Amino acid sequence: MGTIIDYLKEYGDCPLTEMGFNDVDSLVLCQLSYLKFDGIVPDVRENKPAVTLEEISHHADYEKLFADVRFEKENRALFEAMLSGRRYRKLRLNCYINLVEKEWETQFSAVTCILGEGTIYIAFRGTDETIVGWKEDFNMAFLDPVPGQSYAVKYLNMVAGKLHNPIILGGHSKGGKLAVYSAMKCVPRVREHIRKIYSMDGPGFRPEVLRNCRYDLIADRVVKILPHSSLIGMIFERDIRYEVVESNTFGLAQHDPYTWKVEGRHFVKVGDVYERRKFMNDTLNEWILSLDEERLKAFVDTLYQVISAAEAENLIEFTADWKKSMNRVVAALREVDEETARMLREVVGALFDIARLRMKEEVEDKAAELFKTGKHRPRRTEVKG
Secondary structure (H helix, E strand, C coil): CECHHHHHHHHCCCCCCCCCCCHHHHHHHHHHCCCCCCCCCCECCCCCCCEEHHHHHCCCCHHHHHCCCCCHHHHHHHHHHHHHCCCCCCCEEEEEEEEEEHHHCEEEEEEEEECCCCCEEEEECCCCCEHHHHHHHHHCCCCCCCHHHHHHHHHHHHHHHHCCCCEEEEEECHHHHHHHHHHHHCCHHHHCCEEEEEEECCCCCCHHHHHHCCHHHCHHHEEEEEECCCCHHHCCCCCCCCEEECECCCHHHHHCHHHECEECCEECEECCCCHHHHHHHHHHHHHHHHCCHHHHHHHHHHHHHHHHCCCCCEHHHHHHCHHHHHHHHHHHHHCCCHHHHHHHHHHHHHHHHHHHHHHHHHHHHHHHHHHHHCCCCCCCCCCCC
16 A cells, blocks of 8 residues: 555556546645646746646756645655656646735635646645635635635636636645535536536535535535545535545544555545544534634634734744744733633633533433443343352
């Protein structure tokens, strides 16, 4: 068993025309979208020809692709593995966009991959290392739509207007949510050309959003894939169909696509997310839905205010000098006014109250089941003599 990089090493020489596009290929392109293509791949607002991976590898700014030092080693290995085989060496990229608007709390990026058989794969980037991107993830819990979601719809409509091909949409983390949202809200004629929508551990939507945006019109085309211990991808997920893959790590670290296990041409599948994680996810979802918009927004705004006190533009800077960042965060917490502090205590308290209630109900349900099956009865001890 290996990872998406091992998959590329084993099957990278199999053209898409011989071995069709699959779920693992989708994750490869989702991760590719995290590379910094600024100035290398033509902008979506330009009318320029697409560029191949081969051409990108010879670009003067090639090294800038791997500016995200968190995954620099893995991203470099991914690109080199794609470049070394016939499957992706001639892959063409176009219509790149990368927007970071601090004042609007928006981070949005996407790239269009033109596959060999005429299909285009639109990959929406997930949360990058910017603090703004982190805040936008939280905004998605209560605002509909956030600017990034509106941008995703415009981007899909714009690309579909330029390239008249069958479409596959996909994204990892927030990118998966953008893929699903854009498919729900795009113009009907564009939606007709969408073959599949991949959400790779992407958050879900509040129930009313799914109803209002007619999720039912695209539900049969959505492929949602989660790691075994998913947290991000289970936000607002209850009755949505999903598949679960094994990871070579634990806990929240499983959100990293490079930890997802691949065997042959497929992910290593497991039955469901861990039971303990499912309990925690259900509790978190119930808590979020129990808060009115004003209180949830105030909670997230305060968190952002406190994190921003570290004066870091991105998470790399934030963690580079962890002690300095945390000292500033603690100082910012002391400056929170009493009303805000009281609200924070109440909001967090509500989370623990719901957790306690859910735990009590679960214990009672298990006890009732034991009595029903008779498994609670103690063993009879024979007395000899």
